[in-house]
Amino acid sequence: MSRTAKIVGVTALVLAVLFAGGVTWAAVATWQAGAIRVRIQDHRAGGTDVALVLPAVALDAALAVIPDHARAEIELDAEAGPILSVLENLCDDLEGHGDFVLIEADHQNERVRVETKDGFLRVSVESAEESVRVDIPLASIAKVARWIGGSAPEAGPSV
């Protein structure tokens, strides 16, 4: 085998390993972060079903690439900062309590249920017309609250 062929072979091998490693890392990160899932089922005749799955890592990536000046432009009330802080703490705390039903309410033919399940906040609304289920990783809610809170007036100088 010629020297050039060896260099090409080694380079191809390194690239293949890097690619495989990158794919594996992305898969692990996606699996660990979970996904935001939204499912809407319209029970009426001719109704449409919608299923949306967004990997939480995409949300993390989006938060990372939004420029700081754009975040600084978010206008929040003075009271929003503490509320976002509460939301962040709440999500952290909810994760530590395992799976449980936080709120369940039945009103006539409609049922609303808010629960934590496997590190997700699950909100389900069931009615005769439609079923809506939203699963959001608690960690993602905390991250978004932390991120938006960074631009709140009481949260100190914006980054």
Add this chain to the structure above:
Amino acid sequence: MRRTILSAMAVLMLAAPVRATGEERWLHIHVDEGADGDRVRVNVPLSMLEQILPAIHVENFRGGRIRIDGADMNDVDLQAIGRALRAAQDGEFVKVNSRHDGDVTVSKQGGMILVRVDEKGEGAERVRVRVPLAFMDALLAPGGGEIDVAAAMKALSDAGEGELVTVESANEKVRIWVDRTAASAE
């Protein structure tokens, strides 16, 4: 000796999660408004309320405390009422027997304030309130027209398990209680 210490540490480390889970107390609220009415279930870990409430700063609710505005409250010394309740011996403080409206009793027993209301007539309600004195103390501690809800939740958690409020009528049932289970048993 070293082996004993290591064994003890291992046991403590293994027991820690069990202890944390076992000591967690949950506040449950159930509301049932008859067959065609609303049905609500709320299950909240008290430790979560203790952490979250002090962080809320909205209008009259700040730092876990609620400011009660209004001329009516200015004339009421909540702390004095709390002190009086604490100092009083066990027994009935209030007893009202009405032939038409119903019976009401307010008493203190074993560190608990007990309220019983048994209404009479159509739509009559049966109310039972059982509140630990420590809860009342913590709630009324700030004075000056403020009540400390966050401290009251801590006191409630420390006070142990049991029924707090039960309201029953022909069409409605409300139940508020504290226990160690996340699931709200009927």
